[in-house]
Amino acid sequence: MLVLGVESSCDETGLALYDTQRGLLSHALHSQVAMHEEYGGVVPELASRDHIRRAIPLLEQVLGKGGVEGSAIDAIAYTQGPGLAGALLVGASVACGLGLALDKPVLGVHHLEGHLLSPLLATDPPAFPFVALLISGGHTQLMRVDGVGRYALLGETLDDAAGEAFDKSAKLLGLGYPGGPAISRLAEFGDPGVYQLPRPMLHSKDLNFSFSGLKTAVLTLVHNQIANICEQDKANVARAFVDAIVEVLVAKCLAALKQTGLKRLVIAGGVGANRQLRAALNEAASRRGFKVYYPELEFCTDNGAMIAFAGAMRLQIDPQAAQRDYGFNVRPRWPLDELTAGAG
Template identity: 80%
Template sequence: MIVLGVESSCDETGLALVDTETGLLSHALYSQIAMHQEYGGVVPELASRDHIRRALPLLEQVLREAKIDKSAIDAIAYTQGPGLAGALLVGASVACGLGLALGKPMIPIHHLEGHLLSPLLASKPPKFPFISLLVSGGHTQLMRVEGIGQYTLLGETLDDAAGEAFDKSAKLLGLSYPGGPAISRIAESGDPSVYTLPRPMLHSKDFNFSFSGLKTAVLTVVKNHPGELSEQDKANLARAFVDALVDVIVAKCSSAMRHSGLKRLVIAGGVGANTQLRAGLNAAAAKKRFEVYYPELEFCTDNGAMIAFAGAMRLKADPAQAQCDYAFNVRPKWPLAELKAI
């Protein structure tokens, strides 16, 4: 069966087609980064309006690349939440309107489930069960994943998510949005011995995170610095920030692996593309003797492929997941714990 996926939870419009038997057929993504850069972050109203402009052209693109007609679609999966309400409404209305026109069943998908399952799109996917680190602009969570819909929260951030801390710290350094790639890039030329920043909750003996204090430490250095920061100063501070954040995440992941007794760690979310984080996790995996899996770089950020894939997996496990109910609603705040196991 062929599933169309529609993702519009924030600032990326993504559509994709997945076959439940053969896998990903095609996918297309439009990122709004350039539009939001001048504001230093996502403007919800602008994001919603841009989703309206992009959705149907991207639909035509994925159909063309898959060489199928829209009548060949068997079910439509869409992001119901969490996310920006207006942005979610655009994707839900496009998906459900198309479903109504074609008489196809709908599968509402939890955005975080899409991320959690995205590494399974890789050529060598991990097998259940595994520990998953979901690390993005809005979330930093460690979960035990037993199967589709079987997610146990082990720990999460108590304040800023890792990606949020990246963005705020980058703004303090006068870097462009999004902050993660900008900080990671200049950190490569930074001297790690110049600044030492705190490692929040490193020894908390649980699996929770906190990154607000790390961002505040960057602010303190910037405020107390005599005169403007030079480019090398910025690189040194960026390096200290990245080292601190990576140390905490790697330590928490290693602890979760030891506590669970599992041997597979799966990384999901946009910050999972960070080169320093990947290097730290790979080193820990080699030392602690566990395997670490990442989604393909193109599937780290929000995308339609992960929504189509999550829909396909749910449909394959339980065909009753898809229903011809076109009276859609969105859930901007939707706890992952409310998902039911299949």
Template identity: 70%
Template sequence: MFVLGIESSCDETGVALVKTQEAGVPRLLAHALHSQIDMHQAYGGVVPELASRDHIRRVLPLTRQVLEQAGHALADIDVIAYTRGPGLGGALLVGAGAACALAAALGKPVLGVHHLEGHLLSPFLSADPPEFPFVALLVSGGHTQLMRVDGVAAYELLGETVDDAAGEAFDKSAKLLGLGYPGGPQLSRLAEFGDPTAFDLPRPLLHSGNLDFSFAGLKTAVLTQVRKLGTNVCEQDRANLAAATQAAIVEVLVKKSLAALKQTGLRRLVVAGGVGANRLLREQLDRACTRRGVRVHYPELALCTDNGAMIALAAAMRLQAGCSQAVHDYAFDVKPRWDLASVSAAASA
């Protein structure tokens, strides 16, 4: 079975084609991605209307590109999957509309996919795929969650952010430091030249006794330090503050992940989402988990950001597991806000 996946939840248009296997993980045949970073840089962040319009321009050319790379035709597609949510409403509607229109023209069924489930399962496309069960740390731009994952559509929320997510903390702190969009990667690059101990920044909820996160207070602490440094701040102070900010975020993510492993008794950790590409986070998780005999799995770096491959994969794995059914109903809707736990088999039973 060939599954075409379309991702359009925010500022990246992704299309991919996967093929299910008789046994094992579906195989990625081809994928293509267009990032809108250059377009949004002038505004210091994502402009939803511009994002939607750009998705319209990109989705069909990317689809043709993917099919050409994979050596397949439209007629070979069995199911078309799309990101149903969460994300920007207008951007989601572009992908959903394109998927359903294409499916209707071909007479093929469609399946709406949860964006975070795509991230959650994306490490199965890596050279070192995980095995169920595992603890998952989901750290994308607007989400920070710890989940227990016992199988496809078998998700239990262990903890989540009560305010800003880790990605938002990176981006907002970067903006306070005068860095451009996207802020997170730029802050991480600047942090390489800084001393993480130069500023004493808080680690919110680090000792809360639960697995929830909070990063709004850290952002406020960064703002306080920026104001203290004044307008004529030197480049070394900016680098030091960037390093201290990154160190605070990473320490919380690492220690909460270790606490989740201890609480569940599991020996396998999956890290997914854009922040999962952060080099310091990977280094510290690898070091801490190696000492504890825990295996850590990441998606390939190219699949850490939003992409069509993770959407096609999630749809294919759900279909293989029998927990979703593609339909010939093309009256689509989208869910800009959508709880990942609600798509689990346990929640729907």
């Protein structure tokens, strides 16, 4: 089965071809980071318009790289939600328009399910069941995953997601957009222990998170405690921030593994590319005897490959999940735990 995946939930346009026999054939991605950098964050209207410009050239690129004609596609999967409504509508309309033109069935896919399953595209994929930490710009959740569509929410953020805390704290330090990679790079030059920041909900005895207070602590530190902040002070604050957020994430992951009794941990989403987090989790895994899995770095951010793959997995469970009903809707808000094994 050959599935075309279309991703357009926020500020990346991604298309990919996944074959259930041959694996990932091709993928192409356009990031809008340079366009949004001027505004310090994603501008939804600009994002939607850029998706319109990029989708068809990227389609031609993945078909060419995959060495297939459009007629060879068996089904088209697209991100139905969650995400920015206008951006989602672009991907949905492209997918359904292609489905109508090629007489191929289409399937709406949950964006976070794509992230959740993306480590299965790696050369050493995890087996079910496993604990998954979903950490992206807008989501921080711990899930128990027993199979495709078999998800149980263990804990989630009560306010800001980890990615939001990274971006907002980076902005306070004047690092621009996107802030996550920038503050992580700066932290490598910081001295540990110079500044102390809180570890929110570290000892809460549950698996929930809270990061808005950490962001506020950075604001207070920068504005009230450091006069004429220099570059080394910025690096020291960045180090304190990254150390705090990594300690909380690692502690909650360890607690989730203990609670479930599982020995496999999957990290998915954009923040999963963070080097400090990976180093801390790898060290914990070697000490405590569990195994941690990550998506390939190119699949940590939003991408079409994860949508094509998730669509293919859905269709293997239920071949009738894709339909030739080309009237579409999108779901900007769509809890992952609403999914079941047989339905999207």
